[in-house]
Amino acid sequence: MGSQPEPEGVPLDLLEAKRELSQRRLASSTMPPRVWVKKVRVEDAVRQSDNHLHAVGVGRKIVAGKPTETLCVRLYVTQKVARGLLPSRSQLPASIAGLPTDVVEAAPAFLAAQHKCTHRRLLEQRPAQGGISGAHASIQAGTLGARCISRKAEEQGMWFVLGNCHTLADFGAAPTGSPILQPSSNDGGTVEANLFAELHRFVPLLEGAERANQVDAAIAKLSSQASMDTGVCTAGQIQGTAIASNGMLVQKHGRTTGITVGVVDDASVDTIIPLDRENPTKVALFVDQIRILPRVALFAQPGDSGSLILHKPGNAALGLLFACPDNGSYAYASPIRAVLDSLEIDLG
Template identity: 65%
Template sequence: MTQKLPRHLLAHASCLPEHIDGIPTDIVEAAPAYFAASSPCSLRKLREQRPAQGGISGAHEAIQAATLAARCVSRRLEESMDRFVLGNCHTLADFGSAALDSSILQPSTNDGGTAIAHRLAGLHRFVPILESATGSNRIDAALAKLDSTNAMDPGICTLGAIQGTASATLGTRVHKHGRTTGSTTGIIDDPSIDVLVPLNRQDPTRLAQFVDQLRIRPRPGQLVFAQPGDSGALVLTKGDNSAVGLLFACPDNGSYAYANPISAVLDALEIDLE
């Protein structure tokens, strides 16, 4: 909720019960989260890199700016010789409206990327986002096929090699490297949250509900975990670099972020991280 109202201003049907199974309930105000793609910056993570790596600027040619997640391989036998890059549906597939094999640029267009000079991969497949305030989206994810298998290295900028995957739990310490905010550390403060994310900043009635998501807060002493342009960043455990989530949304002030559980992403796209 963006604003908590007193009970006397609400219809009775709109009020939560004060207790559910003996547990007190409350409404917590929070700034709205948006799909995290945009915003300028000026470090090496914004420049062309060949081979590329996870955690740097990269997005579909129609998207201003986002982050490449990581290099991956397909579980499909017929794709065993190919290499792919993971990202969000909204960053690699333009919310599902992009044509297959359309260009994924590194860096993103806001960082100087052009289809002629900076194509890294072609859109290969994605999971559509269901536009509905009562929908059950599990992931915001897409896959692009690298134009050459050596166009991207495994691992994440600054964070290093990915050490498998894990399931996040309440209190799990995590970190990520993103195109806008670079390397940041956070804490999972809800490992299974249902959230509404606006699909269009100019039209707040267009919403998509995501279920069973991870919510991440900045670590104590740090104000920001992610900001626009960090969409697509892989979220790893702080201790051993196990992948736990794929970042896809955050408020502009960076006070929290949402990520898809990584197991749901990998299973839906039939891939594994390298």
């Protein structure tokens, strides 16, 4: 897979510093399961302090709870501990290559594919549209991204639906041709009554903190062009693609939370994501992803994986949502151009 376009408005020296720190700190991560779950007592947090870093990115330095104009390398931890309480080996750097850093407390993210909700986005729709319930028959729930077409000559005249590898391909375990349901199984979908598409191809998820993933993406083949419209539920028609930048206003429509509005908080974050909630030591490293904060309350919750991230206004596609913490306080998305290039597709 080729290199991704650099996010706009982020100095190259900051990106290089982020990547250096990411390779140094995240690649050696061995976070025990308890670190992914919740905050702990200060004395326990100090004892576990080598294992609290779960993402490295670039954003505005936060002072007294508010973002400043200073861009910095961000270090995202499950729990902040006063620097004076930490042993020197566990202290995160205050700067790197002369550039400032900022330690940000944030709940860890999980692949967002489960839970129930209500409303029409949970029901069968024909033609379907982006932003509604749909996933592999083995997955509890996910969100359909958008209709797409292939760049491959031998696949002209075929239509596909875009989603995540973990929602459409069962984390890469599903065989080609296996059933995609709309709605998802948690929403009453069955192979007999709600077969919507068949898994066509996916980008394998590379396990381990030492191997980098650029996207969580897959496509499934539709039976016909008429099976799915080109738009996204509530948000409307997609207007091309664009590169995310810090401060950009965005929206998404997902199976669980419906339409929500957020802002790009970090346009180039590297993060470790658990692949199995029952075994959080089974992880994958994702690099150069997009981190989004909600404008109000929450942006995404489990079941919203596969949602297309759209610029607001304008509706240019920016990314494909794949992970979020259970509290909905932020979400991660893979840059859309990397998604399209990796699968050799275009939206449409």
